[in-house]
Amino acid sequence: MSTRPIRDVADELGLSPADLIPFGRGVAKVELSALERPARGAxxxxxxxxxxxxRAGIGKTTVSVGLSMGLRALGRRAAVCLREPSLGPVFGMKGGGTGGGAAQVEPADTINLQLTGDIGAVESANNLLAALVDNALHFRSTDLDPCAVTWRRVMDMNDRALRNVVIGLGGRKNGVTRETGFDITAASEVMAVLALASSREDLEQRLARVVVG
Structure with missing residues (x-):
């Protein structure tokens, strides 16, 4: 199945080429500055x-996609907004998160396999803070009790063996030995903050208030 050029889709939604950050022919991000313009209408x-x-797997995504397609068939200008699928469900029993049957979002493979890499960026940001916490514990630059650390590492994969782990093994040079674990990236506090933030400034302020232990 061939997809329409993303610029044609953006033009229908009132977005100019300057509003887009292209990721290939059928994928693009939208600049935050586009939100500052007045809406074209109610x-x-x-x-x-x-x-x-x-039993056929028709759920929120399929209904949302089908609803937008139905509205367009009636001559309405409509767009569906979905979250980026996590790799855990994609490779698990649930499968991808782009709909099903005749109600699918394309390119499905690209969307299911990381799309623009936003989940990976959230994962790196979360794990950077986890590494900084352990570094502070190692060099004793904080009074934080290692047993009281609540900030866990994350990954975009379902891996039962990593839910609860012991880190810092192998001697004093490898950090403080303590129990911790991995959560899925989509359930991390960084992802929650990203979803709730209303601006770049709001994002920074919310991230500055997170509690690690």
Whole structure:
């Protein structure tokens, strides 16, 4: 299946080429500055928050995609907004997060396999702070009790063996030995902050207030 040039899609939504950060022919990010322009007209937001999927796997994503397609078929200007799929469900029983059947988002493979790399960036930011905490414990530059550290590392994969681990093994040069573990990136506090932030400044302020232990 061939996809439309992303600029054509953006033009329908009132976005100019200057608003786009291209990631190939069918993928692009939108500059935050696009939010500062006045809206072209009144719109409606339909939130599909939760539902129980049927045996065929029709759930929130498929319904959302199908709804936007139906509105467009009626001559309405509509767009569907979905979250980037995590690799855990993609490679698990649930499968990808781009819909199914005739109600799919394309390019599905690109979307399911990291898309623009935002989840990886969140993962790196979270794990950088985890490394800084352990570095501070190693050099005793903080009074934080190693047993009281609540900030865990994250990864975008379901790996049961890493849910609870012991780090700092191998002698004093390898850090303070303590129990910790890995969470999935999509459930991390950094991801929650990113989802709730209303601006770059708000993002920075929220991240500056996180508690590590």
């Amino acid at each position: 719109g409606r937001l339909i939130l599909v928050s939760a539902m129980s999927p049927d």
